Amino acid sequence: MSRMIAIYRRELAFFYNSIIAYIVMMMFSLLAGYFFYNLLAFFNLASVRVMQNPIASQQLSLTEGVLQPLFGNLSIVLLLIMPMLTMRLLSEERKTGTAELLFTYPISDWDAILGKYFAAVTVLLTMLGLTLVFPALLGNHADPEWGAVVTGYLGLLLLGMAFIAMGLFFSSLTENQIVAGILAFGFSLFFLIIGWIGPFVSSGTAKVIVQISILEHFHSFSRGMINTNDVVYYVSFSVFFLFLCSRVLESNRWRS
Amino acid sequence: MIEVQNLTKYYGKQIGILDVSFKADKGEILGFLGPNGAGKTTAMRILTCYLPPTSGAARVAGFDVLADSREVRSRIGYLPENVPLYLDLTVSDYLEFVGKLKGMSKKRRRERIDDVMEECGVSHVRDRTIGKLSKGYRQRVGLSQALINDPEVLILDEPTVGLDPQQIIEIRALIRNLAGRRTVILSTHILPEVSLLCQRVIIINKGKLVTVDTPENLKSRLQRSVMVDVTVRGGLEEIQSFLESRPDVRAVTHIESTDESTHSLRVESTENRDIRESLSSAVVERGFGLVGLYTTDVSLEDIFVHLVTKEDVD
The missing domain is CATH 3.30.70.260 (ACT domain)
Structure with a gap:
């Protein structure tokens, strides 16, 4: 446990001592701000238009008009950013040879995997934390559903953690960071849009495919609901890829 | 202290080492001598549990490298050939990190880090970033991380390669000082280095053990x-x-x-x-x-x- 924490702190220090974490947080905040402004401006325009119509203005909801699309957009930004955060985690150690020292210390593979995983998750938490300023602004001028804000953020966190686990796995496969990044990005996108094929396959297959889709499980979070099966999905997604990662580290030793 | 029996490692179909057996006693400096690609690094990687052998057995400090890998790893200090260090850390931060990974308590770390930096002559660069240090100093930092847990067995892969003559002399003196309490295995392809440092020499070529003897015996055998x-x-x-x-x-x-x-x-x-x-x-x-x-x-x-x-x- 103390060894895992040592690796966690070293990785975190690397993120924050290098420019990576700051660039990532800056881009994420910038894009989130842009989305937020756009969505709010549009919502504002819509509410002015329906002011005279009491029924229509009843139907206009801050959750559906601003929060839900905001979380949807941020999930796509996470898709773009997470691979860049995770691609160096294990591949760089192999490239520079530090893996040889790291894995001859009396640590377990899991110490390394979880230390690195939670370091990236911590950066993710900081990124998401910075964007809390938008719901706060919203709360200052309107009355958003705070429950939906909480579930939306929980969804983003779980989604990001799933991307990180997958990114870490691809980083264990190669000593080339770019390759790890592209693989992580490609497969993240694939898992996100796998549901698109639903209408063109048999209904049984479609049900399975929809259940695999990352995006499908995100919807209810952004609508303000927590479904157990969605939480279970994201957690098992992460655990699965972290497990694969540990297998790769093990087999690297036997093959090389 | 180290017991190796019929150790064999294949990389696919390529031979890493073939049927190598030897022993090293406590306090001994044992030299691996052989050309590049002879299998020195492979043998060391097996002893440090980085690679599993294809067949045969290796025991370090009484523990098997496969069955009790963690016990072995907590008793060795290892310096790989290209000295892979985290270049973004300062010397003292790096040693602190390694100390934690080697499971040392806070108190023990504080004692050992100062001692080891003193021993290896890096005290005056403790706050410098490793990436900004010269090759000679990186080698010393590499030795420091190997020594930090006061290991029973020290495994050094080509510890003097790429250093200038002055640095080579210093590193050799350092290694000589380290011996006595510890068993040291070092590899080299420089002939005089062996006779300067080692009590016994293992000559390997193309993965096979050619001979094991003391440098003195080897010399007299040659002359006789x-x-x-x-x-x-x-x-x-x-x-x-x-x-x-x-x-x-x-x-x-x-x-x-x-x-x-x-x-x-x-x-x-x-x-x-x-x-x-x-x-x-x-x-x-x-x-x-x-x-x-x-x-x-x-x-x-x-x-x-x-x-x-x-x-x-x-």
């Missing part, structure tokens, strides 16, 4: 014997067993056969004395056809030097 190459017509096995049975012959090696009945063999005498005359008459008396006989210019030392500095010769 005379080598004669004979080319003889007859059955190879008969010739070989005949030559080996002679009292003035220590060893016979088959060099080549030009055809089925003509064989060249290298004969090593037991004493430092010319055996050409007695050898030629004995061969002829026995009824073999003596085609050629000459003292060879290639002494064992030449072979030895050629073996270990092959990459420079080729």
Whole structure:
């Protein structure tokens, strides 16, 4: 446990001592701000238009008009950013040879995997934390559903953690960071849009495919609901890829 | 302290090391000598549990490298050849990190880090970033991380490669000081380094163990014997067993056969004395056809030097 924490702190220090974490947080905040402004401006325009119509203005909801699309957009930004955060985690150690020292210390593979995983998750938490300023602004001028804000953020966190686990796995496969990044990005996108094929396959297959889709499980979070099966999905997604990662580290030793 | 039995490692179909066995006692400095690609690094990686052997067994401090890998790893200090360090950390932060990974308590870390930095002569650069240090200092930091847990066994892969002569002298002095309490295994392809540092030498070539001996014995072995190459017509096995049975012959090696009945063999005498005359008459008396006989210019030392500095010769 103390060894895992040592690796966690070293990785975190690397993120924050290098420019990576700051660039990532800056881009994420910038894009989130842009989305937020756009969505709010549009919502504002819509509410002015329906002011005279009491029924229509009843139907206009801050959750559906601003929060839900905001979380949807941020999930796509996470898709773009997470691979860049995770691609160096294990591949760089192999490239520079530090893996040889790291894995001859009396640590377990899991110490390394979880230390690195939670370091990236911590950066993710900081990124998401910075964007809390938008719901706060919203709360200052309107009355958003705070429950939906909480579930939306929980969804983003779980989604990001799933991307990180997958990114870490691809980083264990190669000593080339770019390759790890592209693989992580490609497969993240694939898992996100796998549901698109639903209408063109048999209904049984479609049900399975929809259940695999990352995006499908995100919807209810952004609508303000927590479904157990969605939480279970994201957690098992992460655990699965972290497990694969540990297998790769093990087999690297036997093959090389 | 270290026991290696019939250790074999294949990389796919390529041989890493083949059937290597040796022992190292407590407090001994053991040298691995051989050209690049001989299998020195492979052997060290197995001893440090970085690679599992294909077959055979290795025990370090009484623990098996496969079954009790973690016990082994907590008792060794390892310095890989290219000294892979985290270049973004300062020397003291790095040693602190390594100390934690080696499971040392906070109190012990504080004691050891200062001691080790002093021992390796890096105290005055403790707050410098490793990436900004020279190769010589990185080597010292590499040694520091190996030593931080006060390991029973120290494994150093080419510890002086890429250093300037002054740095080489300093690192060698450092390694000599480290011995005594610890068992040290170091690899090198520099001949004099072995005689300067090691109590025993293991010569490996192409993954196979050539010989194990003390540097002194190796030297006297080289000086004592005379080598004669004979080319003889007859059955190879008969010739070989005949030559080996002679009292003035220590060893016979088959060099080549030009055809089925003509064989060249290298004969090593037991004493430092010319055996050409007695050898030629004995061969002829026995009824073999003596085609050629000459003292060879290639002494064992030449072979030895050629073996270990092959990459420079080729």
